[in-house]
Amino acid sequence: MLDTRRSRPSRRISMRDIFRFRPADFWWLAAGIGAIALTTLVYSTWLPVANPATVSTTFLMLVLVVAASASLGAAVVVSLVSVLCFNYFFLPPVGTFTIADPQNWVAFVAFLTVSLVASNLSARVRSREREALSRRDELARLFDLSRDVLMVTDSSEAISLMARSIARRFDLAFVAIALPHATDWDVFAGGTQKIELDQHQLWSTFAAAQASLEFDASSRTYSGHRTVPSDGQEVTLVPLRSATRPIGVLAAAGRTIEPGTLDALAGIGAIAVERAQFLDERKAAELTRQSEQLKAALLASLGHDLRTPLTAIRIAATNVRDTAMSDEERMDQTSLILAEVERLTRLFQNILEMARLDAGAVAAEARWSHPSEIIEAAESQVEEALKHHRLNVRIEADMPIELDPRLAAAAIAHVLENAAQYAPDGSNIDLTAFVGSDGLVFQIQDYGPGIAPNDLPHVFERFYRGDAAQSRTSGTGMGLWIARGLLAVQSGRIWVENTADAGARFTVVIPVSTKGTVTVAGSSGTQTT
């Protein structure tokens, strides 16, 4: 089996290749004929030999040298020349092409036969070697291509990329991967040439591949290859098969590639297509799952966070309306209503902000500002939430900075609110601002219980609330997610760590442009006018 596979292509190739003359062959031909002329001259004038066998052996040696180096054609020509010289100059009667002695006939025919057979054998060995080299080359290309497949990602762009890799690796002027798509074809083309593929030919190739799957032992391919003229070019169409099922068609043009290699190429192409489609599907499934999860989490969160304020407002309003109460009690009920309305408002704003971030509707508008301005804005947003904590602000950055101050302030407000929720009432919260190497840095340090180690990687996930926080009264699991989203809009980062002697410390870094001086007009916050 192995032998037939090896010998078949060599037979096919030899007939074509052996009589093809390359420039080197002409040199060998000339050198061979020259050497024969020289030998003839030497033997007939300076070194007369009586025995024709000596002459024929010398000629044979020259023929073999040519056959070992040049093509069969050159070797045959050299053999014929040497035979003629042998006959004319050395076989009696010398000086004619006739041979008198029957013994010499035998010598002449033997010489002719040996020289032709030797030429042929030698040429065949070399064509085999050339073939092995080209096979090794194609294997190397296939190997490279299979590595390309591993880089296929999850988009149709990936399939185009694959077509381009095939064209590049195999020096093809045109390669296309065509995938059937309901009634027409998605064609992903690569290579330097552009060829319009005929859809009917694609369909008929595809249908034929569906109909049969035969292995053609002589050409070492699965059935279904066709070569069709398209746009004035010979295009080879090969079915792409995943397992036995055809999933598309590979079209190649520009260079003749061995059908077996083309088949292997189509196999790798099919794997790439399948892989891209699989990755696509997985991504879609993942997106669906995430969106389902999000919906469930949003509903659960809304359910919980709307219910309590609504109930409290309703009851407190009834109390104010129906009950005779002291002014103090009435004040208390009224402020309760206002606080709960505030809570609902905050919830509403969070949902709105979340939706805007999801929709990509938040854009950074950089302008000149001052760190103190940002902190003041953040403070005013969470005044109510921070009522029971002491906020210590330290600003070590006294220079104008360029960033979106609204987004920065909103993000810091969310972090402050979070700190107020988890640190006990009456505790300190430190807010420090300074300019570091990557930009403006805010650090928010609380003196609460810190964050449980297994919650640390998740605190910025949407609706994530630590185990301990699940049962807490307030908190929606949106604040830190929103803070991170707002910061990401202006390439800012946020992270959290537990400090050894205190609670959690959030660090916010926003890349900013700074000015060394405060003399530029329009920089707000630091200029006194």
Added chain:
Amino acid sequence: MTQPARILLVDDEVAIQRSLGPLLRARGYTVDVSGTGRDALRLFEERTPDLVVLDLGLPDIEGTEVCRRVRAISKAPIIVLSARGADTDKVNALDLGADDYVTKPFSPDELLARIRVALRRLSRDEQDGPTGVLRAGELTIDYDRRRVLREDVEIRLTPKEFDLLSLLAQNHDRVLTHRTILKAVWGPNAVEQPEHLWTLIALLRKKIEPDPARPRYLLSEPWVGYRFAVE
């Protein structure tokens, strides 16, 4: 009951405590407030309240567990504050001995009405003692003789119908879950077969209700159970 009823309010939301407390006090109840399950159980033993208003989502112990422990030591009515969508918790609480429930956000009147009914049932049972007869509107149910009269006319009931009616009537003004009723009337094997209950309730309503389409005694608590209303 000459003394004002004492109510234990258990909810971890400060906003609910601050609004419900004044609401109940303004109606003349004495109110103790607790934010955790442990504290609630301690207060319950200390103050022996007449009624408990219990939120199921507590930070330390499950609300249903509080229900079970209170019921183990007292017959005081428990009204559960539950979240919509937490049907399982609600039903569990009722199975574990809670008497009634309201779903947040509830109206104050609704909660007050439930509290009134529960307290009245308590006092009525104390007054009546084990008389063996229940009067509700035009209905008289005589447990000992297994007879039901409407305006002195006897209504003929099958034994199962009477079992169901007497179970609901003996627990009047409490919500009995489907599970509880099925187990008591048909036995433990029937708890997954509510169709028995639907059929029998329909038959019973035809016999005792003045207008079976708009029941007055046998009230349905959708997806939870049934209650027998005395007034």
